[in-house]
Amino acid sequence: MGLKSFCLKKSLWVYHFAGASCNNCDIEILDVLTPRYDVERFGMQLVGSPRHADVILISGSINQRDKPRLKEVYHQASKPVFVVAFGACGCTGGVFAEGITFAGPVDQIVPVDAYIPGCPPKPEAMISGLSKLMQTI
Amino acid sequence: MGEILYHFFVYPGLLFAGVIGGLLAWFDRKVTAQVQFRKGPPLLQPFYDFLKLLLVKETILPARGSRATFLIAPILGLFGATAAGTFILLPLFNINIGFEGDVMVIFYLLTIPSLTYIIGALASGNPLASVGASREMKLIISYELTFLLFFAAIVLKADQHMQMSQIIQMQAQSGPFISSLSGVLLFIVGVFCIQAKMGMVPFDQAEAETELSEGSFIEYSGTVYALVKLTRYIMLFILPALLVGFLISGFNLSGTGIIWAILKILAVVLLMTLIRNTNPRLKIKQAMRFFLIGMNGLAIVAIILTYLSL
Numbered sequence: 300m301g302l303k304s305f306c307l308k309k310s311l312w313v314y315h316f317a318g319a320s321c322n323n324c325d326i327e328i329l330d331v332l333t334p335r336y337d338v339e340r341f342g343m344q345l346v347g348s349p350r351h352a353d354v355i356l357i358s359g360s361i362n363q364r365d366k367p368r369l370k371e372v373y374h375q376a377s378k379p380v381f382v383v384a385f386g387a388c389g390c391t392g393g394v395f396a397e398g399i400t401f402a403g404p405v406d407q408i409v410p411v412d413a414y415i416p417g418c419p420p421k422p423e424a425m426i427s428g429l430s431k432l433m434q435t436i
Numbered sequence: 437m438g439e440i441l442y443h444f445f446v447y448p449g450l451l452f453a454g455v456i457g458g459l460l461a462w463f464d465r466k467v468t469a470q471v472q473f474r475k476g477p478p479l480l481q482p483f484y485d486f487l488k489l490l491l492v493k494e495t496i497l498p499a500r501g502s503r504a505t506f507l508i509a510p511i512l513g514l515f516g517a518t519a520a521g522t523f524i525l526l527p528l529f530n531i532n533i534g535f536e537g538d539v540m541v542i543f544y545l546l547t548i549p550s551l552t553y554i555i556g557a558l559a560s561g562n563p564l565a566s567v568g569a570s571r572e573m574k575l576i577i578s579y580e581l582t583f584l585l586f587f588a589a590i591v592l593k594a595d596q597h598m599q600m601s602q603i604i605q606m607q608a609q610s611g612p613f614i615s616s617l618s619g620v621l622l623f624i625v626g627v628f629c630i631q632a633k634m635g636m637v638p639f640d641q642a643e644a645e646t647e648l649s650e651g652s653f654i655e656y657s658g659t660v661y662a663l664v665k666l667t668r669y670i671m672l673f674i675l676p677a678l679l680v681g682f683l684i685s686g687f688n689l690s691g692t693g694i695i696w697a698i699l700k701i702l703a704v705v706l707l708m709t710l711i712r713n714t715n716p717r718l719k720i721k722q723a724m725r726f727f728l729i730g731m732n733g734l735a736i737v738a739i740i741l742t743y744l745s746l
Contacts, residue, residue: 307492309484334473339465342481347649350496350657377494377657380720 305355307379308436310342311429314352316372319395320359323419324386328356340428341409341433349376352365354432357405360388360395366402373409383434385425388416448520448525450670457669460705464672467709472506486665495658501561509556510656510663516548517667521674527601528681528691537598542678543587548631549667550576553642553652560655568651571720572635572642578727579632579639585735586625590682591620592742600681607685614683618741623683625735630675631708632727634668636713639723676704 317325328342331338332345346352349372361369373382384405392404405411410436415428443449461482469476497503523542527534550572557569593613594603613619632639643651656664680686680700687697718726 302487303492306484306488309478309479310488337469337474337476339469339473339477342477342484347645348654351650351654351661353493368616375496377496379494 304436308433310347311353311381311433312351313343313354313356314349314372316355316357316369318357318359318361318365318369318388319400320386320388321378324344324358324389326387326424327419327422328358331406331425336422336426338429341430343429349360352376352380354381354383354429355409356383356385357389358385360392360398361402361405362395362398362400363402368382369405369408375429381413383413383415383428383432384411385415387416387427390414391417393418441529443526444518444522448529448531451520453518453521453670453673454666455710457666457671457673458486460672460676460701461669463702463705464709464712467706468713471710471713480595482665482669486662486669487543488635489657489662489665490659493658493661495660496655498560498562498655502559505559506556506655507660509552509559510660510667512662513549513552513556514667514670516545516552516576517670517674518627520545520548522676524674524678524681527599527604528677528687530687533601534599536738538600539587539591539598539603543584546583546633546678547576547580549671553664556656562655564648565652565654568642568644568648568654572652572722574724575639575642578724579629579731580731582625582727582731582735583629583633584652585732585739586622586629589622589735589739589742592739593618593622604681604686608688611686612683616741617746618738619683621734621738621741623679625731625738626679626683627704627707628727628731630679631711632723633675634671634708636708636712638711640717640719641720641723644717672705675702676701676708679704 315325315328330336349355355376357369373380377382382405384390389405390394392401395401402408408417413432415425417424420428445451459479459482462477462479465481466476498506520542523534523538523545526532554569554572557565557572590600590603590613594606597603597606607613614623635642643653648654653664654660684700687693687700689697
């Protein structure tokens with residue numbers, strides 16, 4: 300394994316994009332920063348700007364208004380960047396999949412590297428998903 | 437010439453200060469994690485972050501705004517911090533004695549990183565970055581006078597010698613300055629000044645993550661952001677080193693002295709980290725009032741006490 304991919308693997312900075320989320324996934328994302336789960340052990344941290352992001356974590360269903368914004372955020376992020384679809388709504392659309400404002404699951408808008416299903420996914424599921432993403436780097 | 441370049445780039449300048457600063461950045465994050473009952477990042481985490489930004493990530497230039505200024509600002513900031521670090525660390529490590537008046541040179545060089553953050557932020561053309569830059573400007577206006585008074589008080593305590601090595605030598609002869617009442621007051625003033633210079637909570641208004649999403653640094657990515665990170669690592673080492681040299685009698689690098697030197701630096705960084713973890717972010721107005729009235733008052737009291745040789 301090269302130095303480059305090792306360093307990238309060891310320090311994934313996560314930018315959180317919330318679509319039309321019911322906020323339940325957002326609360327679970329904050330859970331993994333707490334003492335019990337603590338993803339900073341793996342060098343992950345939440346960043347505020349997509350320019351610093353290595354992982355874009357997308358929660359909630361994407362509706363017509365979110366779609367151009369999600370594309371914009373994806374283009375703003377400095378590459379290489381990984382996209383993780385979080386929760387049932389992010390992966391497939393969930394209960395919103397047949398709504399009139401629904402603009403397709405995340406993987407039809409931007410390329411997705413990992414899916415973490417669940418409504419909401421447990422913090423353990425998120426850590427498991429992110430560590431599987433780390434193994435692919 | 438070769439020796440000067442060696443001092444600037446390798447020891448005790450860029451490379452050495454960067455490595456020690458990275459380890460201190462880990463210490464800062466680890467203590468933060470321990471305060472919050474977390475486990476915290478691994479030892480080499482700051483280096484992983486730095487190398488990832490330097491080698492892997494793409495550097496994006498702003499579409500609007502001045503690209504050249506945007507790129508040059510972090511480089512200037514890094515050189516300012518390294519030059520200040522070299523002038524501080526040369527007398528501290530007893531490599532050479534510097535020159536008369538190097539204290540003022542250090543003072544001016546230490547403002548360069550903050551100034552370049554402002555220049556870079558304004559050149560990026562991002563509205564959030566310009567809000568961050570304006571806050572950084574207000575913060576500089578408020579703490580710079582206090583920092584100057586701090587320097588003045590130290591020079592006064594050292595019989596008006598404006599040379600770092602002589603200030604350290606005087607403390608070696610007659611005990612560290614912090615053992616007097618005015619020294620304790622000056623230590624408090626100094627810690628808050630370097631807290632503001634580092635942009636640590638409670639003085640992180642310029643890069644407030646939650647409201648401005650990194651503020652001044654919002655547009656930086658890739659290699660240039662790595663340079664910003666390196667500048668901050670170096671500042672995290674040289675500012676506590678400056679405080680140790682001015683008030684806690686510097687380093688004595690023989691035998692067990694090395695352990696004491698490490699403990700002194702760690703103690704100052706620990707104090708800064710604990711302040712950062714037990715305080716909320718101040719509004720910029722409150723921060724200005726804190727420095728202009730509170731800390732300036734304390735520094736003036738310390739100067740008067742120095743005149744009375746207390």
